[in-house]
Amino acid sequence: MNSSQQIIELFNRHVVPNYTRYPVCLVRGEGSYVWDAEGNRYLDFFPGWGCDLLGHCPPHVVEAVREQVGRLIHVPNTWYTEAQGRLAEALGERTGWGGQCFFCNSGTEANEAAIKLARLYGGPGRYKIITTFNSFHGRTMGSLSATGQPKYHQGLEPLLPGFSYVPFGDLDAAARAVDKETCAILVEPIQGEGGINLPPAGYLEGLRDLADRGCPPGGQLLLLIFDEVQTGMGRTGRWYAHQHWDVRPDVVTLAKALAGGIACGGLIARPEVAKALRPGTHAATFGGNPIACAAALATIETIEADRLLERAVHLENRFRERLEAIKGRCPWIKEVRARGVMIGIQLAVDGTPFVNACLERRLLVNCTHGTVLRLLPALTLADAELDEGCDILENVLSQYKG
Ligand SMILES: Cc1ncc(COP(=O)(O)O)c(C=O)c1O
Secondary structure, eight states: OOOHHHHHHHHHHHSOOOSOOOSOOEEEEEBTEEEETTOOEEEESSGGGGTOTTOBSOHHHHHHHHHHHTTOOOOOTTSOOHHHHHHHHHHHHTTSSOOEEEEESSHHHHHHHHHHHHHHHHOTTOOEEEEEBTOOOOSSHHHHHHSBOHHHHTTOOSOOSOEEEEOTTOHHHHHHHOOTTEEEEEEOSSBSTTTSBOOOTTHHHHHHHHHHHTBTTTTBOOEEEEEOTTTTTTTTSSSSGGGGSSOOOSEEEEOGGGGTTSOOEEEEEOHHHHTTSOTTSOOOTTTTOHHHHHHHHHHHHHHHHTTHHHHHHHHHHHHHHHHHHHHHHOTTEEEEEESSSOEEEEESSOSHHHHHHHHHTTEEOEEETTTEEEEOOOTTOOHHHHHHHHHHHHHHHHTOOO
16 A cells, blocks of 8 residues: 555645645544554544534445445436435425425535525526625535625635625624515524634524515515535534524525535525426436435434434534533633534634644544634443543643743
């Protein structure tokens, strides 16, 4: 087998340098651990950038994919396949309000589909969508334009027109942004890349009211779209994070953890709304392919059989206990924010050196927005593994010299 260094040299010659990568080549994963080409083992508190919610190579998903791949790898959406129908049924049933699904391959594609759906549903002249600052919706031009972070727009203008950015949590600002050309509001129920920001009380419900009021008041309604690409599929202790609040969206977008690490994205829409995606308006060649759908069904079965929604609550409590104790000894930790296994440690200082120090001690974590250490661990993380990782975090955080 090639060494990490040899693989890095291969990349340097042949792979576009658009990612900042750690100088490690990973070759194997199991549960919450990954191994590099040199045989070193790492504890992964950020498995698959949020995609490996069941840990690396979850056995039931591996089995389902093996079985499916030997039977039918891919057929396009000109045909029916059972797995896609059953997955759509399973996702719709878990919303509590029904819903019909469209499938694609990633989060950004899911949001592109939602943007098109909103414009088609809104009808002629209604194309504007309200989104929030510090949101993240993806990297293709529509989702990127929806993303309320100028740093991601630089050099890529002109963007897709029609997005109005408002502060996350500010209902009045959202209300002021509505005009007669507005067709939708698009938000993450909990901002992920933006730093694990939970919505203030009443915010999501208030957005629902705003969408229902329409523009002009009593006129055409707006769609309320929740981007649950990062929060969805049980990460927060509910199938969909918005279920923590008394709010029912019109559209939910999903990806990341949807298929246990296999590429899969999609949206769920109220059937009256879903109708706007008529034949010819949208498509994805690989969308809803049999392998991704079999993997997603196995993911849902695992979450249910292993009671992982309950486990999310247990892990949140245990992480909170450990991290709050560390915070008590480290004044440079300002706040711990968590919902299920979506955890942010707000620092008063740059988080990058901490990520690097964790890597040296073979713990994988992420830093977002410069000062937030982000953990998206697997729901299958064992208590002993949680403690092992928190011991490393404690060690790294408490050694900070200022
Ligand atoms: C909330 C949210 N939406 C969309 C995306 C884009 O997903 P993808 O990278 O699969 O296109 C991300 C990715 O981090 C995300 O966190």
